[in-house]
Amino acid sequence: MAQITAALVEHFGEPPHAARIPEPEPRPGREVVEVLAVGLHHITRGIASGRHYASPKELPFVPGVDGVVRRADGTLAYVGGTHNNTLAERILIDPRDTLPLPVGADPATVAASVNPALSSWVALHARTPLRPGMSVLVLGATGASGALAVPVARHLGAGRVIVAGRNRTRLDELLATGADAAIALTDDPDATAARFAAEAADVDVVLDYLWGAPTELAMRAIVTARRDRERPIDWVHIGSVAGPDIALDGALLRASALRVSGSGLGSVDLGAVDLPGLIAGVASGAFAIRPRPVPLADIAEAWTHQDAPGERTVVIP
Structure with missing residues (x-):
């Protein structure tokens, strides 16, 4: 079976490490996409600590709540909300959960900014x-x-x-x-x-x-x-x-x-929120954070980095 590199949490409260896992396979209603950028957000670390109400019950798992991906047709999109496995080279998604990026949008900036905004x-x-x-x-x-x-x-x-x-x-x-x-x-x-x-x-x-x-x-x-x-x-x-x-x-x-x-996960219907407007605002720079790109291979070191004001670490698989 083909394999990909992903961040893997094996113990709650400890930084994930880069590991090889089976590559996801497409199935009806789902597609495999290439991950371009994933922000290391506070909620991502919180879920991986095991103390967040959205923390998974079983280990190991791949962390990551959102990210920017390239679909099979070459278009770029933001995925988030229901995903908790984005820190990998490729992931399986529901196409209905994607938000297209405006032409020219920087994947790292979008990955850094959408979750905080x-x-x-x-x-x-x-x-x-x-x-x-x-x-x-x-x-x-x-x-x-x-x-x-x-x-x-x-x-x-x-x-x-x-x-x-x-x-x-x-x-x-x-x-x-x-x-x-x-x-x-x-x-x-x-x-x-x-x-x-x-x-x-x-x-x-x-x-x-x-x-x-x-x-x-x-x-x-x-x-x-x-x-x-x-x-x-x-x-x-x-x-x-x-x-x-x-x-x-x-x-x-x-x-x-x-x-x-x-206001948080589970308290609102995101379908009633103007998420395309948020993506457009981030892409235009109206509300954006400066990304600090790091490779997926360095996930353990990146996990403990303290971002400077106005900065967010972004993992590039």
Whole structure:
């Protein structure tokens, strides 16, 4: 049987290694495609750790949640969503899950950018549809996904975008490239709460990549300072960088129009989201991350690399 090279996770929590596995074979309703580029996303590592709710039950397995592929007719496409085996030279796909790439699109840039941009794109389409002129707070804006949420929100019509995070240098960069105000998360909770109250009290949507203690502080400060408590505020939980849990005072829900929801795998119907629009935006550079290409043979070393701000490691099989 013919074989291909793939990344293989044999133990949860350990980096995968390059290995030879049987080449996939086409079957009715499925086709074999050549993989051109795969981003090493946080969710990819999370699933491979065995602690993510989408982690497989059995080992070994090939990781990878999305990627750019070349189909049999030579066209390039993005695949994602239902795939968890893209870190290989060739994979078996359902053609209905492909999104064609615009002519001239760079596969590495698309592989680096779509997954980080997808979080805010989906949240603002499916969890709390953004209307023109609404204001958005990005809590955890200094990470890759949070930073991309700024141009995504602008593209979808946000009138004001506020960013919050710990990296002051990154916050300044976001102010220079589209954000209207910045809130630094400091070790002084009173000062930080005062900044949330001053800058975000009347925000319409919160895209929350942090959760944990920062969310508790920000939520209380914003709701308490809100001038019109009956005006809805949609708080969308996307990531748990600062912790998996929060202590939510029920009084905040009773005394305001605070609506808390989540956005992630399994919470939305991607068929109702304008994914071609996302692909077009990434391909045009409107919201894109700089790729850092590495060969599949170096997957073990690439797995532990810490990407710089605005960068994403992309595996090239």
